[in-house]
Amino acid sequence: METKPVHFKNISREESYGYDRKTLDYIRNAAAHGLYEIRGMGAKRKLPNFDDLVFLGASMSRYPLEGYREKCITKTLLGTRFAKKPIELEIPITIAGMSFGSLSANVKEALGRAATEVGTSTTTGDGGMTPEERQSSKTLIYQCLPSRYGFNPDDVRRADAIEVVIGQGAKPGGGGMLLGQKVSARVAGMRTLPEGIDQRSACRHPDWTGPDDLAIKIQELREITDWEKPIYVKVGATRTFNDVKLAVHSGADVIVVDGMQGGTAATQTCFIEHVGIPTLAAVRQAVNALEDLDMKGKVQLVVSGGVRTGADVAKALAMGADAVAIGQGVLIALGCNGETYFQNGAHHSAEADYNALGCASGYCHHCHTGKCPVGITTQDAILEQRLNPAVAANHLKNYLKTLNMELTTIARACGKQNVHHLEPEDLVALTIEAAAMAGVPLAGTNWIPGKGF
Amino acid sequence: MERLTFDLAAQPLRELNTFLHTGAKEGKVGHVTVLNPDGAHNIAVGLDCPIQVEVVGHAGYYAGGMNKTATVTITGSAGTGVAENMMSGKVHVKGFASNGAGASAHGGLLVIEGDAGLRCGISLKGGNIVVGGSVGSFSAFMAQAGRMVICGNAGDALGDSLYEAVLYVKGSVKSLGADAQYEPMTDEDVAVVASLLDQAGLAHDAKDFKRIASKRSLYHWNADANQEY
Numbered sequence: 001m002e003t004k005p006v007h008f009k010n011i012s013r014e015e016s017y018g019y020d021r022k023t024l025d026y027i028r029n030a031a032a033h034g035l036y037e038i039r040g041m042g043a044k045r046k047l048p049n050f051d052d053l054v055f056l057g058a059s060m061s062r063y064p065l066e067g068y069r070e071k072c073i074t075k076t077l078l079g080t081r082f083a084k085k086p087i088e089l090e091i092p093i094t095i096a097g098m099s100f101g102s103l104s105a106n107v108k109e110a111l112g113r114a115a116t117e118v119g120t121s122t123t124t125g126d127g128g129m130t131p132e133e134r135q136s137s138k139t140l141i142y143q144c145l146p147s148r149y150g151f152n153p154d155d156v157r158r159a160d161a162i163e164v165v166i167g168q169g170a171k172p173g174g175g176g177m178l179l180g181q182k183v184s185a186r187v188a189g190m191r192t193l194p195e196g197i198d199q200r201s202a203c204r205h206p207d208w209t210g211p212d213d214l215a216i217k218i219q220e221l222r223e224i225t226d227w228e229k230p231i232y233v234k235v236g237a238t239r240t241f242n243d244v245k246l247a248v249h250s251g252a253d254v255i256v257v258d259g260m261q262g263g264t265a266a267t268q269t270c271f272i273e274h275v276g277i278p279t280l281a282a283v284r285q286a287v288n289a290l291e292d293l294d295m296k297g298k299v300q301l302v303v304s305g306g307v308r309t310g311a312d313v314a315k316a317l318a319m320g321a322d323a324v325a326i327g328q329g330v331l332i333a334l335g336c337n338g339e340t341y342f343q344n345g346a347h348h349s350a351e352a353d354y355n356a357l358g359c360a361s362g363y364c365h366h367c368h369t370g371k372c373p374v375g376i377t378t379q380d381a382i383l384e385q386r387l388n389p390a391v392a393a394n395h396l397k398n399y400l401k402t403l404n405m406e407l408t409t410i411a412r413a414c415g416k417q418n419v420h421h422l423e424p425e426d427l428v429a430l431t432i433e434a435a436a437m438a439g440v441p442l443a444g445t446n447w448i449p450g451k452g453f
Numbered sequence: 454m455e456r457l458t459f460d461l462a463a464q465p466l467r468e469l470n471t472f473l474h475t476g477a478k479e480g481k482v483g484h485v486t487v488l489n490p491d492g493a494h495n496i497a498v499g500l501d502c503p504i505q506v507e508v509v510g511h512a513g514y515y516a517g518g519m520n521k522t523a524t525v526t527i528t529g530s531a532g533t534g535v536a537e538n539m540m541s542g543k544v545h546v547k548g549f550a551s552n553g554a555g556a557s558a559h560g561g562l563l564v565i566e567g568d569a570g571l572r573c574g575i576s577l578k579g580g581n582i583v584v585g586g587s588v589g590s591f592s593a594f595m596a597q598a599g600r601m602v603i604c605g606n607a608g609d610a611l612g613d614s615l616y617e618a619v620l621y622v623k624g625s626v627k628s629l630g631a632d633a634q635y636e637p638m639t640d641e642d643v644a645v646v647a648s649l650l651d652q653a654g655l656a657h658d659a660k661d662f663k664r665i666a667s668k669r670s671l672y673h674w675n676a677d678a679n680q681e682y
Contacts, residue, residue, distance in 0.1 A: 152519075153538070191597075193597060197672040206576045207515070207534035207538075207557070213514070216514045220498050223495045223498050224498050226471060
């Protein structure tokens, strides 16, 4: 029998860095559909973030507090500049603005219940205030958005503070988007729109165009509320140093800065990943702007966008924030991206529903479809039943309590009796990028890039 | 009913608005006259009772803003955002109005006897606006519900990205915005225009108006989405 040498064909697998499989997939998708991708959640790319900072705990040169015995104050006051009734919170961790429409009414109720139990605030979103939300949330911030959907003077008077939204970290310069499948009869009614249409809300406010106009607009809101309620101004992080200064000039009591890791329920992927600056860079610029104007402590700063853990909260506070706002972390605590949902006393697998959306638990960003397998970002009558407000509120309460315990643990280790005493001097950076953005020295050096040696 | 006068040359705006939010609700005062407004911003904002307010002179930004049930008359001209986000009641400007007049109004009637600036009726959500003169460009941008009656001319891009609001124009329209189209006037349209003109106290023949409404082609912003072709 004749034997032939075996030839193994070499199959090349050399991947191009510029045209990797993700890029090939993106181009093929674009070619097939002629339409940009829209999705939920925030930036997924690797960005300098709070993980790139570490605390310098007390040692010989500093004196720590006992980890869980000695008192560490977390009370937080927002809106002390002009408002007769500032917002008083038990913890500096708030719930970010998310709309009824993007979220179900059950979720809005769960947010309110949990926030009320731990003593913090929730925030409405594009689409107005629901009674469920007002009843469940003791401290409710009412957003005034470009679209003005459902915006009305009764809710302005019912709110505890007003937040004028200029932009959002996931899409600075862009308006809201709610695809037809989520524009249910109730959502459509609240927004004065036909049911089932793809709703794209305005990116500019209808009745003012610049910071000088905004100053008058803010005065109008103060007049309507008889100067009782704090006025927040929320900006997506881009030219944060200038934007924060202009917000102060416009008369804001509180400025909310939302970095590019901030979430969304529906935005173009190119927008989420390529517009805006990381939260870490934004906090430093915002604090610098307040210090430049000698307004630190007079105008409060709330930071959002990728705040996930108690350590993240502590770092934001140390950099100069007065409080943080959390959106995505809150949804994940409620069950977002979970393998199962809890209904009628038992866990049920949600995997088949994730698969139907073309993804799996842990990878889902299909908030825009309204087909949330765990009943969070949906208006579907069956899906929304998968989230029980009481159960979800309990999980969220646990999450917020955990963050607060972590925050105080770190503050005590740094020798602080009040979490608001954390300071930039307590931080160093692990990477040159983070050191430059956060304006704290690279660990083990005195070097802050851009500030000389 | 009592009548009360506030002189903004002598009293701060806060005093006027405080009265309109609290004392006015007791219902004893039926009419408030505001003297020397001198272009002050935020006059008579956030009213929530059926009182009559007459501003004698010119008002600044947001006069009558977020009005509910009250009737606010401005004998002069009004600045940006007059009657913005009105819910009900009436705001009547005898002179001209600046940009964004009646922006996002959910209800009520805004009458402007003179011309209105840019973006009149932007994001309108159910209110009615009657303009005796002409309106500037981008008027009724993204208007969702309600009606606008324009007795003069309209600038560029009238009714851009309209939803369900309906516009009636007597004069010329420089250009229509995306998704806006002329439609035939029905008997019902003529009756609506006649009624609004009557409420505004303006003498025009309702039959002379053209109707503009949404083509609704942007409601689902790309019908080919998710189709292979």
